[in-house]
Amino acid sequence: MTEDVLQVSHISKQLGGKPILQDCSFTVKRGELKVLIGPSGAGKSTLLQCINCLIPPDSGDIWLEGTKLDRANKAHLCAFRAQVGMIFQDFNLFDHLTAEENVAIALRKVRGMSRKDAADRALEELGRVGLARRSQLYPAQLSGGQKQRVAMARALAMDPKVILLDEPTSALDPELVGEVLAVIRDLAQNGMTMIMATHQMDFARALAHEILFMERGKIIEQGAPDVLLAEGCNTRTRDFCCRLLEMGA
């Protein structure tokens, strides 16, 4: 539980002259689930995408298991990304591929597995998220929750060292949120290392090892959920969560 998997140090990013991220640093240990919360526009999504350089940060470094990411080296960057899973808010499945092919394509093209091995592995992963019977369907034939589970299987098949989840349930109907959270809960309990941006406070409180609260591009509070959310404590995190709850009520 103590080994550092991912280290993010002093990441900053400006877009159009406006600072989006300011000097964000944190470390994720193996098996840890970190939850990023904060108001819209706080930079949660940008921070996650900076970690695997989908949005290249202006400054700062990323370390994966003690190796510093060399962003200028394309081959190194691709190898790095292959070890860091990413789940998007709007799923981003490949529309022209079946569920099985969605999972298998990176195994074949990035990992160099044979067509058959990749298909076997894809089916196994789809089984793990409860979609073995839907493996031959195309994204347009799946519900939102099913799509997100295929996206989870796609990320998991690559045996990632850490998974980044960018509001994985925000684009889902309320009824479908549960099935996706169940998969994530399962992963967390099996020791998968994850960083997740979410508004699901109950989920964060129950499973997160640590909460990072972001506002205006900065991580302003950081700590275990029962500390930050403790009754009577005067944290920005608690304030925010109370307001979320009021809106829900």
Place this chain on the structure above:
Amino acid sequence: MLLDIDFFTQDVLPALNQGLLVTLALIIPAGVIGFIGGIVLGCARAFGGPVLRGFGNAYTTTLRGVPLAVQLMMIYYALPKIGIYFDAYGAALLSFILCSAAYHSEYVRGALLSIRQGQIRAAQALGMTTFQTILWIVVPQAARRALPGCGNEIVYLIKYSSLAYLVTCMELMGEGKVVASDTFRFTEVFMAVGAYYLVLVTLATWLLHWLERRTYIPGFGAR
């Protein structure tokens, strides 16, 4: 005498059938190579660096801006002045490939740009290189989106292949013109030529519809 059967069976049809073979030998390779060229050119224009993009844009602007008849003349009559020789068939084929690649590239570029950015990011997040992303994620989808537009270009190609007779390549139109001039029966001959093209275009349309059905994937437009 409204319809002279003997004239058709003995003069018109043998000549036009001869021309049809040449027309097919023009449009099939020009259609296939032009389409592939259009994909490459469209990719370069949509994803290439500034130089590649600039070249692609300049190429497309020129080829779309100059009448095909003029291009054909340039390839057949002007290129020999700098030592590049083509026979009539070669010149026609080359100019059709170059021209249809330019038109295809525009349909392809539009289709490429319609692929959601999110899928490209997802592919990159899985560790695919830019080239792999384009080859395995973007092109298969863009090709389906571009198919109706590119089919349109193929239909045009079939008809503008009739320009090949300008450089003495004896395809359908050329053969028809010879028979017509020899016999002064322009109406019958060119109605027959028109019918040949109509059949070719109809067959091409069926083929394209078949291809669209064949490559149909749920979520990619109506069947």
